Amino acid sequence: MDLMFLVAVAILLAGVVGSVVPLVPGAGLSLAGIYLYWWSTGYAAPGLWALVAFTLVGLAAVVADQFGGALAAGAGGASTKTVALATVVSIPLLFVAGPVGLVVGVAVTVFAAEFYRTQDAGRGARAGAFAAVGVLGSALVQLVVTLSLLVGFVVVAL
Numbered sequence: 001m002d003l004m005f006l007v008a009v010a011i012l013l014a015g016v017v018g019s020v021v022p023l024v025p026g027a028g029l030s031l032a033g034i035y036l037y038w039w040s041t042g043y044a045a046p047g048l049w050a051l052v053a054f055t056l057v058g059l060a061a062v063v064a065d066q067f068g069g070a071l072a073a074g075a076g077g078a079s080t081k082t083v084a085l086a087t088v089v090s091i092p093l094l095f096v097a098g099p100v101g102l103v104v105g106v107a108v109t110v111f112a113a114e115f116y117r118t119q120d121a122g123r124g125a126r127a128g129a130f131a132a133v134g135v136l137g138s139a140l141v142q143l144v145v146t147l148s149l150l151v152g153f154v155v156v157a158l
Helices: 003-018 026-040 047-076 082-119 122-157
Strands: none
Touching: 003 026, 003 122, 026 047, 026 122, 047 082, 047 122, 082 122
């Protein structure tokens, strides 16, 4: 094992940790580790097809992370304006109350905005629950994907 392999694995591990820490691009870090190693080997390892597969999986995880909560809130009946409002409100809550603040902030904001918009508490609760599950689900997807990228990289590189 060479130094660049160990550095790449360390970056991939940071990606796994970052996948469950809000505002840290876990999949992006994982891809950076893979591409750093690929560059350090003179573009020889991992092979082109493995690199393409890692890239597609990583990009899918980035998309899931960016749009998971919003898509879930929309599936729960929330309007686009509600989703945008929840995003704006939840970011400061993340810094004040951590990841719990993010999830609760999204759920409460979506509920309140949808209740105000529709005057239907059940509909607001449904949209808020979908939004919270979407945020948690996208974190779970990130964790699984970054772990898969780490394991896949180690298997392919060794």
